[in-house]
Amino acid sequence: MNVLVCVKQIPDPNTPGKLDPRTKRLVREGDLVLDPGDEHAVEAGLQLVEKDAGEVTLVSMGPPRALEAIRRGLAMGAHRGILVTDPELENSDALSTARAIAGAIKGQQFDLIICGTESTDGSSGAVPAQLAELLGWPLLSFAKKLEVANGKATIDRQTDEGYDVVEAPLPAVVTVTGGINEARYPALRGIMQAKNKEVKQLALAEIKLDGQVGKAALTQEVVEVAPAEARKAGEVIEDKGDGAKRVADFLKDLKVI
Amino acid sequence: MAGTWVYAETVEGTPKPIALELLTKARSLGEPTAIALGPGALKAAEALGRYGAKKVYVHEDPAFVEVLASPAVDLLARLIEQEHPDLVLFGMTYEGRDVAARLSARLGTALIANATDITRKDGGLAVVTPVFGGSMLVTTAPRAKAPTLVLLRPKAVTAEPAGSSGAPSLETLSDPVDTGKPGARVLRREKEKASGPRLEDAAVIVSGGRGLGAPENFKMLDELAAELGAAVGASRAVVDAGWKPYAFQIGQTGKTVKPTVYIALGISGAMQHTVGMKGAKTIIAINKDPEAPIFKMADLGVVGDVHKIVPQLIQEVRARKGK
Ligand SMILES: Cc1cc2nc3c(=O)[nH]c(=O)nc-3n(C[C@H](O)[C@H](O)[C@H](O)COP(=O)(O)OP(=O)(O)OC[C@H]3O[C@@H](n4cnc5c(N)ncnc54)[C@H](O)[C@@H]3O)c2cc1C
Ligand SMILES: Nc1ncnc2c1ncn2[C@@H]1O[C@H](COP(=O)(O)O)[C@@H](O)[C@H]1O
Numbered sequence: 001m002n003v004l005v006c007v008k009q010i011p012d013p014n015t016p017g018k019l020d021p022r023t024k025r026l027v028r029e030g031d032l033v034l035d036p037g038d039e040h041a042v043e044a045g046l047q048l049v050e051k052d053a054g055e056v057t058l059v060s061m062g063p064p065r066a067l068e069a070i071r072r073g074l075a076m077g078a079h080r081g082i083l084v085t086d087p088e089l090e091n092s093d094a095l096s097t098a099r100a101i102a103g104a105i106k107g108q109q110f111d112l113i114i115c116g117t118e119s120t121d122g123s124s125g126a127v128p129a130q131l132a133e134l135l136g137w138p139l140l141s142f143a144k145k146l147e148v149a150n151g152k153a154t155i156d157r158q159t160d161e162g163y164d165v166v167e168a169p170l171p172a173v174v175t176v177t178g179g180i181n182e183a184r185y186p187a188l189r190g191i192m193q194a195k196n197k198e199v200k201q202l203a204l205a206e207i208k209l210d211g212q213v214g215k216a217a218l219t220q221e222v223v224e225v226a227p228a229e230a231r232k233a234g235e236v237i238e239d240k241g242d243g244a245k246r247v248a249d250f251l252k253d254l255k256v257i
Numbered sequence: 258m259a260g261t262w263v264y265a266e267t268v269e270g271t272p273k274p275i276a277l278e279l280l281t282k283a284r285s286l287g288e289p290t291a292i293a294l295g296p297g298a299l300k301a302a303e304a305l306g307r308y309g310a311k312k313v314y315v316h317e318d319p320a321f322v323e324v325l326a327s328p329a330v331d332l333l334a335r336l337i338e339q340e341h342p343d344l345v346l347f348g349m350t351y352e353g354r355d356v357a358a359r360l361s362a363r364l365g366t367a368l369i370a371n372a373t374d375i376t377r378k379d380g381g382l383a384v385v386t387p388v389f390g391g392s393m394l395v396t397t398a399p400r401a402k403a404p405t406l407v408l409l410r411p412k413a414v415t416a417e418p419a420g421s422s423g424a425p426s427l428e429t430l431s432d433p434v435d436t437g438k439p440g441a442r443v444l445r446r447e448k449e450k451a452s453g454p455r456l457e458d459a460a461v462i463v464s465g466g467r468g469l470g471a472p473e474n475f476k477m478l479d480e481l482a483a484e485l486g487a488a489v490g491a492s493r494a495v496v497d498a499g500w501k502p503y504a505f506q507i508g509q510t511g512k513t514v515k516p517t518v519y520i521a522l523g524i525s526g527a528m529q530h531t532v533g534m535k536g537a538k539t540i541i542a543i544n545k546d547p548e549a550p551i552f553k554m555a556d557l558g559v560v561g562d563v564h565k566i567v568p569q570l571i572q573e574v575r576a577r578k579g580k
Contacts (some may be wrong), residue, residue, distance in 0.1 A: 125369035129358030162449035219367035239561025244569030
């Protein structure tokens with residue numbers, strides 16, 4: 001089975017980026033990492049090919065340094081990578097990203113594409129569904145469990161009340177939630193091996209695209225950035241044995257009791 | 258022709274709360290048209306009218322609930338081509354996200370996710386989305402051909418019935434749904450049992466964070482919640498640790514709640530958490546760290562140990578209820 005996993009490089013969520021109020025662009029300070037959500041996608045792909053046979057290919061669209069995110073996935077055990085990188089793709093929106101990825105894999109055979117449900121920095125959760133639509137494949141979204149057998153993928157799809165069991169014929173796109181697995185930590189051996197694994201870099205000229213991408217295809221523009229209104233603090237008291245009583249009195253005033 | 262459409266999710270003949278929230282917002286942007294799909298859609302139309310839908314397209318084919326997204330995308334694409342709305346609103350829900358994202362790729366239009374507000378400004382649309390844990394608000398304007406697709410976060414708008422409105426005009430569709438192409442088919446639905454009110458509907462929420470120390474300590478939250486008729490929520494730290502299922506998570510990547518009273522126990526108050534609950538009318542926080550950011554937004558903050566205070570609080574509440 002051939003699995004493609006979409007991986008995105010993002011600013012370390014523990015030291016988040018800032019939005020430059022002047023240029024209205026994301027200022028990427030500090031470390032860049034493989035999106036932790038996508039680590040679960042890589043893990044899900046690896047588990048599938050370890051169970052049956054096959055290989056995991058990683059694809060990322062981003063600046064040249066996004067190679068580091070791909071290397072991380074390769075160190076986890078993925079077999080090869082594709083990096084779609086081109087100055088024209090800078091500041092791409094989700095649809096451009098999906099088009100670039102769809103273009104980059106044209107002509108290659110994949111049974112399954114696995115993505116995170118949403119990126120930790122962008123959190124639109126749009127790219128996987130757009131990719132599925134561009135390819136004409138079914139989308140199995142919000143998977144907290146994934147099984148592949150007999151040419152079909154079956155997931156437990158998270159819902160508000162519990163989960164739905166949903167099935168689709170291959171090839172399909174799957175998005176995985178953080179709960180689906182425990183992502184493995186790359187071992188030293190994996191890190192060493194990753195250095196020799198093939199990562200194909202593709203510029204736009206080398207891709208057959210359906211539709212425009214990048215600046216020419218921007219569907220939206222940020223026009224204003226402003227701080228959100230903050231709530232005001234009320235009274236803060238120290239518990240001297242009467243904290244519970246004070247809270248209960250307050251709840252009574254609020255007519256909750 | 259300009260028009261504001263609402264993709265109205267319904268369950269068994271009743272609109273989901275998000276559908277009514279979307280219509281409430283849509284009313285301020287134009288004369289809303291709602292699209293309700295699946296069995297029971299017709300029955301839901303009346304309620305959609307009460308919240309402002311002037312026109313409702315209904316299609317009752319079971320395929321709309323049995324097959325994810327694709328049948329809805331096919332139908333929407335066809336209707337949009339006929340009627341040319343300039344704005345289509347979806348809820349930022351499991352279903353809304355899949356449908357809107359696929360549709361944006363089909364049509365090549367703008368998709369703006371995570372919105373909390375939409376206005377018409379200088380003849381164009383302005384869509385507000387929170388970023389960086391809700392500390393900043395970004396306004397985005399669409400630059401692609403119509404329609405603009407916007408995903409509105411649940412609870413961003415308070416649903417209110419429209420003042421006076423007659424029954425909506427109905428357009429019942431029955432064109433065949435293409436189920437021949439490969440699709441994601443729902444085999445069965447599993448409901449996990451829950452007691453007490455749903456988080457989204459609860460007037461009072463008792464929410465626990467890593468400060469509770471261990472999963473078994475959520476028992477005292479359950480007890481307190483039972484006394485207050487409250488729902489129990491959790492921070493992501495607790496969900497990531499596996500103490501509580503994801504359905505309990507409140508915040509940026511979890512649920513947005515707007516209860517009358519939110520009681521945060523052992524929660525630090527990280528932005529990504531507070532973005533999901535700062536719409537609460539009143540916030541009460543108990544945390545042992547006087548510097549915890551949650552105190553900057555709490556109406557009543559108690560600096561103290563949850564293990565000590567919560568059991569006492571349960572007794573105090575019982576005493577006041579005359580038990
Ligand atoms: C992209 C992204 C999305 C995120 N989405 C969410 C989200 O949706 N929801 C969410 O909640 N978080 C989210 N987070 C995580 C968030 O940043 C915080 O890490 C998380 O909210 C912290 O949870 P906590 O307050 O329970 O834990 P901590 O931050 O560890 O706080 C525990 C608190 O308990 C207090 N405490 C400890 N012991 C006691 C005691 N005995 N009595 C009283 N108080 C005590 C401590 O003083 C501390 O303030 C997200 C993060 C990122 C990067
Ligand atoms: N630039 C990118 N390169 C590769 N995959 C991406 C990229 N952006 C998004 N994805 C994939 O799509 C998922 C959802 O991202 P998003 O639509 O940005 O919320 C991510 O978890 C990735 O799997």
